[in-house]
Amino acid sequence: MFNSLILGAGFAAGDIIYQLFAFIVLLALLKKFAWGPLMGIMKDREQHIANEIDSAEKNRKEAEAFLNEQREEMKRVRQEAKAMLENQKQMADQKGQELIEAARLESERLKEAATAEIKRERESAVASLREQVASLSVMIASKVVEKELDERAQKQLIDEYLDQAGDQK
């Protein structure tokens, strides 16, 4: 047993040749059938992952840009809405002012009309009163005159009227 411990005890030159041959054949076969394809797929995967990372980065950037754009848009819209609201408010204020002014004018006009009417009514009332006073005073006067006229004077008056009537004939 121990004699084979000594280097070269079981020495066979053919082993060297066979081992070299076997190893080189194994290396060549594995390169063709195993390591090559394996290397290929690992490279492919590396490429794939790199691409994925790149595209993910790109997508992220795009999304960021889009977000910023949207944010700007939002800001703009908000400002627009604010301006619009302000405008409307101003317009409403103006309209209100106008309405108030119109109402004021209308009321003034009505007041004036009413004053004129009152004045007119008063004048007509005064006129009719004057008329009545005149007729009343005539009536009173005639009553008074009637009482004071005596028979002679009455006769004379009638004659007078008759004369006048006769003259007229």
Add this chain to the structure above:
Amino acid sequence: MEHHAPIHEFLGISFNLSNVLMITIASAIVFILAVVSTRTLAMRPTGLQNFIEWVMDFVKGLIGSTMDWKTGGRFLFLGMTLLMYIFVSNMLGLPFAIAIDSELWWKSPTADPTITLTLATMVVVLTHYYGVKMKGPKEYGKGFFSPLKFLFPFKLIEEFSNTLTLGLRLYGNIYAGEILLGLLAGLGGASFAGALGAFLPMLAWQGFSIFVGTIQAFIFTMLTMVYMAHKVADDH
């Protein structure tokens, strides 16, 4: 208990047929394992693909820790094949040994110094080959005289000692493991009391041998990459 190697002559060259058999079996297992693992490749790895990708990442890590990926990438396949082949070889001798007519047939191929030294020499020769190829003959030659000129003899010795230690470390570890397993098995087979006594040490030693076999496969691949980095990397 005395085992001989079944050595036969063929075309004037002697072959240890047990080694030939075990090398073939180990290579076949590695090949089948690798091909089955990479048969259904998918972007989303499942089952064995996960395992084989883990092996690839592991060897990538080994290479990455010794040199930069641009120079080291080409050694990935070599590293993976070495790692798996040596690991499978180390494991083969663990569960049993088969001896027919006192000729040992089933064992770890790496429990033979011829095999391990062949692998080690192959690796060292490859480092020189790539050293010349990637740095040019001039730069490669300069490597023997740096950092100091008089270190040349030591550098020369280093190459041989690297080869020897690389091969013999693996051989020693695996062979020692198999010897002890063989002794324990012999003790267990000798008597009932021996079987009782040998059971627990057998259990412990087999577990340890699995550990040692794994570690040795790792160390062999790691050192391959370290030697390679010495020869091909510019940064020292």
